[in-house]
Amino acid sequence: MISEFKNYIRNCAEKFGAKADSYILRDNTEISFNTKTPGAYLGLVEFEEGNSGVYHDFSFVVFPSDEEMHSLIVTLGIGSQGFKNDYSLASYPGLRRLFKKVTNENGYCKTDFSDIESSLPKKFLDLIESDYLKKSIIKYKDVLPACQIVNEPFGEEGKKIIEAFIAAYAKLRDWPSNKDHRKAVSEALEPFLETETIDDTEEVKNLLNERKYIVLQGPPGTGKTRTAKNVAEKIGAKTFFTQFHAETSFSDFIFGIRPDTANEELRYKENLGSFSEALKYAVEHNKEKVILIIDEINRANLSNVLGPIFYLFEHKMDVSNVEIEIAPNFKVKKLPENFSVISTMNTADRSLAVVDFALRRRFAWYTMKPKIIKSRNFFNEDFIKIQEIFNWYASSTELNLQPGQGYFIAESEDEMKNRIRYEIFPLIKEYLQEGLLSNAKEEFNNYFSTRINLSLFE
Template identity: 40%
Template sequence: MELNAFVDAIKEYAQSVGFVPEKNGIWRKDINRPSNEFENVAYCGFIREGQEPSGPYSDFSLCFMPEKTNDDTNSISACAIVLVVGTQQFMYDGAIAQSPFTRRRFLRLNSNSRVYYKSDFSNITDRLPELTTKLKEEHPRIRQFDERFGPLVVAFEVVDIKNDFTVEDIPYEFKKWICAYAEFRGWPTNDTQRKEVVDVLDKLESINSKKSLTEDEIYKILLRDKYIILQGAPGTGKTYTALNIAEKFKNVKFTQFHAETSYSDFVYGIKPDTASNTLIYKDNPGVLYEAIKEANTGKDVLLIIDEINRANLSNVLGPVFYLFEKNTGNNRKYKIKIGDLEIDKLPETLYVIGTMNTADKSLAVVDFALRRRFTWITLRPQVIDHKDFRKEEFLEFENMFMRHATDEELNLQPGQSYFIAADDEAMKQRLKYELMPLIKEYINEGFLPSAKDEFVNYFYNKIGELMYE
């Protein structure tokens, strides 16, 4: 593609989504360079408004670094798209750079191609290792900008240019970056511009709405790994999924842990015989013992442990913890006694699914030793195909979490089951009696502090109720 045609298409498309030169941003280009200088400095792109048309600048910019086909032509074969901070570093964007939402805006660009990005957009001292290696190995003709600006680059993608294009048929890889930057800078001012940005970015997956594994995929993992944990926020379908998978087994045992669950309850113990006239004790086989006993007959047995982190797992599992080990073969030297059983490993036909609510911060922390023994599968909030699913309300909640939640707080986002309602009135009831108390509890616990006012206004506008009187 001819270089000037490429530059014109980039600028014209940006104008179609609200960019106004010298008003809401500055357009810069420096492409008319001798061949021996081109790869060092040639670029075009957009910088924050209020800056000079040339020379050093500050804050985030979106730059396009073209790669010429060879030294004797004005054709380009690739382009590095770079979100980079100016050499004067941060003047106005410092606080924005520290916000997780800023990173998430551009992280979602990774859903349909390979975008490299920093985990911290305020870090302008370290280089992205992929920046150096990818450019050196695959695009040596545009590697020089890494040497000059490497630490200031927070995200980038290299796009091969195989065909000519105009603003009318500009490739999606360029559209998504320009629209993400337009949204970030607030360029769109009319419905046409906003619609274009929304249409382009809607093709990307939200960071927190990446598709969870299907039940069939989870079932296959269970058969392979034997012990799995389904973890996720309230309403993401952990228990629902476990029970659906249980339908594939003829022999299923279910238990739910709580703060008072003990080894005697779950594994094996003794208890008073209330039918006797004298104080005597009798054996009390727990659900794990019963599952092992049944699996020892050669039957496939599924044990579901709901809310597994509600109990003190060290006390509940005791020495049985030793048995939850994958791929042990016949190398075990010690046996564990459980009632009348002495075993050194769990039966090959015993499968275990545990569920864990990641939003309940008052529960026991699961230690690394247990994590090693189970396969951990995260169920995420996601749009579902259900006739009563309220997509609008779900996305409103998701967007508020995207704007305000830390990475850890994303685990609190209510799942899709909260947004299943037969009609508007039913949804209002769910907002009033389920979602508003849940969000209020989060905020009272110190989570999502910056989202408080937005949630207060949201609930008032939706149901006419104040979250705080």
């Protein structure tokens, strides 16, 4: 059975692009099982590590429960000698993201793949039914950043998991060298990488019914403003729109006075801000739904802009004995039920201050992410290439910088090249100049050099 399984692993590796000098298939199972010593394993190890002895760096390792392989654990392992060449690879966030997706409730991923000191958690070890297998895993417990229990390794689901782990390892080792190899890797990983298709408009509409005050946050080009407008249209609301900027003030948003330029003499007239206009309309038309859309809410000094109305943004405020003056002869104790606010916030705008925690409590926060859209004008390959670079190299914070799907819509190939040249290329160059995504600079440079014949470093 073990001999058959070794051939299966070898065939998978070759299908994913491994060549004879890409790896060594180690097997210590015969010795371990004969001596009843825990630690029997089969492993795809870097070629330079040799056929025996201790080794370094990442490997694909299978720990069987017995010679018949009734159950096993597939892992991304690290040689007991630690890191020699793979330490920088271990720091790439995409490596953990990839293996996290190919593990399920019977698996475990470390939060830091460069960590070779922390042990596997008891919760995972308790899932292992075979005593021998548990002892084998404990023997290497510090150097197994990703593990997955497979109770029926020769069943359809078991083979899917095993092949996905080998495909992920092939991706790590950059084995695929042609279209067939890349297709095989993609097909093996696809069942684990599929993400649920979410209708943002519908999700936000439902959330609005529950919370009333929402902030749509996400990178540029993810359709935040468009979604806000679509929600308002879908529920048939009267829409008011404003966009914040650094100079937006209380008098712009709530109430102030302005010079009356139509008169020859200097006179001032009252000015209702966009919030007050929307609120007054909602009070006077209490049977009609009203939505105020605030674009780029985090661009203004919110404490100065909101003033005392900050108090009113409580979505479950039933009774209030505090009356807030919005404008002369216009006071409210609470915001009317037919009045809602949808705001947008660009998470890639690094020059802006962190939003006040008190404001965060008063609003619901809905994150919009870059996604593939079905349109003949959507340049899917460019989107996927940029997304792959971000997924592999970007930290959790840097993921907020990924250009959204709006950047990849064009009427023609020439228009798309211009969008890359004059929009995406300058954006990525700015990120790199600010010290962001530094690990990805060569990948980005290769993409731009190939796609539009421009280098980031000229």
